[in-house]
Amino acid sequence: MSVTTFPRRRLAQGLAVGALSLGLLGSAFASGIQVTEAWIRWLPANLPAGGYAKVTNDTDKEVKLVGASSPKYGMVMLHQTVNKNGMSNMVHVDAIPIAPHKSMAFTPGDYHIMLMQPKPGIEPGQKVPVTLKFSDGQSVTTEFEVRKPTASGPGDDMKGMDMGHMKGMQH
Ligand SMILES: [Cu+2]
Incomplete structure (x- = not known):
């Protein structure tokens, strides 16, 4: 059993690393x-x-x-x-x-x-x-x-309760 699970785990790790580097190449870091x-x-x-x-x-x-x-x-x-x-x-x-x-x-x-x-x-x-x-x-x-x-920044829903921002279509 361990003979079959070992390569599978290696494969999964390889895929994860591959996906990570692909993600990096496709985004900000490459440019x-x-x-x-x-x-x-x-x-x-x-x-x-x-x-x-x-x-x-x-x-x-x-x-x-x-x-x-x-x-x-x-x-x-x-x-x-x-x-x-x-x-x-x-x-x-x-x-x-x-x-x-x-x-x-x-x-x-x-x-x-x-x-x-x-x-x-x-x-x-x-x-x-x-x-x-x-x-x-x-x-x-x-x-x-x-x-x-009501959010005023990333990860912030509690601050910035200034509803004036919602008047009309101002951003
Ligand atoms: Cu605008």
Whole structure:
């Protein structure tokens, strides 16, 4: 019996290691761009959601973030919230440059990934893949954690009870 179980275990371990290295190759580490602290502020009733993350450029060159997409949303754009004359507005952003060895953060009230036309069934607690696209053609896909409307950051549902964020469609 032990003769048959031993190779099986070896095989399972080999598969696990293989999957891990494949995962690393397919994500941030291969390109030198890392996407961390990724989360989505989910809103009910098919409202657009705001996506937030930290994007770190670990390469020696400037990278430009030029777009985003997700299989769970029909339309995804890069937005920035700007305050002008006491009014808060969202504007579309064509490109966000990130200097070598610097990072930028999508945060509520500033840059955000606008996730529109949600597919049915997206709920807080799930993870949703979002792909960020860069001007040199590379893209990085990250699992974004879907959080409740009251969340103010990754892994944080209790703070940020400022319901003013939910007025209209501001993100
Ligand atoms: Cu927006």
